[in-house]
Amino acid sequence: AQSVTQLDSQVPVFEEAPVELRCNYSSSVSVYLFWYVQYPNQGLQLLLKYLSGSTLVKGINGFEAEFNKSQTSFHLRKPSVHISDTAEYFCAVSESAGNMLTFGGGTRLMVKP
Amino acid sequence: EPEVTQTPSHQVTQMGQEVILRCVPISNHLYFYWYRQILGQKVEFLVSFYNNEISEKSEIFDDQFSVERPDGSNFTLKIRSTKLEDSAMYFCASSEPGTLRMEQFFGPGTRLTVL
Numbered sequence: 671a672q673s674v675t676q677l678d679s680q681v682p683v684f685e686e687a688p689v690e691l692r693c694n695y696s697s698s699v700s701v702y703l704f705w706y707v708q709y710p711n712q713g714l715q716l717l718l719k720y721l722s723g724s725t726l727v728k729g730i731n732g733f734e735a736e737f738n739k740s741q742t743s744f745h746l747r748k749p750s751v752h753i754s755d756t757a758e759y760f761c762a763v764s765e766s767a768g769n770m771l772t773f774g775g776g777t778r779l780m781v782k783p
Numbered sequence: 784e785p786e787v788t789q790t791p792s793h794q795v796t797q798m799g800q801e802v803i804l805r806c807v808p809i810s811n812h813l814y815f816y817w818y819r820q821i822l823g824q825k826v827e828f829l830v831s832f833y834n835n836e837i838s839e840k841s842e843i844f845d846d847q848f849s850v851e852r853p854d855g856s857n858f859t860l861k862i863r864s865t866k867l868e869d870s871a872m873y874f875c876a877s878s879e880p881g882t883l884r885m886e887q888f889f890g891p892g893t894r895l896t897v898l
Contacts, residue, residue: 712891713889713892714889716886716888721885771816771826771887772828773818773825776825
């Protein structure tokens with residue numbers, strides 16, 4: 671069975687500062703990895719995904735993530751955050767195409783002026 | 784840009800009543816999913832649906848739940864006799880056939896409140 675752990679439930683950060691949201695997973699097979707963002711009162715929007723190839727993945731809104739197989743991690747980073755990045759961020763894994771996503775508990779990013 | 788839509792946005796019901804949550808997936812997608820998020824908890828998978836049948840379901844998806852694709856556009860989740868613990872945000876998602884089906888597109892959700 672697969673599982674996802676997001677170690678930080680909340681991350682407060684000042685505007686224009688860098689941020690890293692941590693995600694670790696466990697699975698007995700190879701996985702596909704995703705980061706979704708949920709703005710208040712909205713659905714989940716895909717930020718980026720890792721399927722194969724380069725371990726550094728770039729997504730929308732200036733976010734990027736690095737897949738580290740040995741550490742079973744897929745941390746999300748942004749070099750300079752904006753107020754508009756305030757949202758809930760979810761890491762998710764899937765073991766194959768068309769299969770269920772298993773989500774982490776989410777990290778609330780709070781960007782302060 | 785095509786998107787997944789869900790109705791209603793908020794549903795309030797009495798315990799024991801039946802509810803039907805509706806979703807319109809993106810038109811060329813063939814894989815459909817339901818997830819739920821209880822307030823303050825993680826998003827949980829309920830069921831996936833392909834080729835007019837359930838392809839995968841979680842332990843949460845018991846006999847009280849059912850899904851249907853009644854026509855070419857809608858995808859519904861029915862809860863036969865709601866319980867207080869069914870109160871949650873329910874998200875529908877869909878994905879394309881082929882290698883692109885790794886990306887699941889989510890709707891805005893239906894907030895179900897069971898009183």
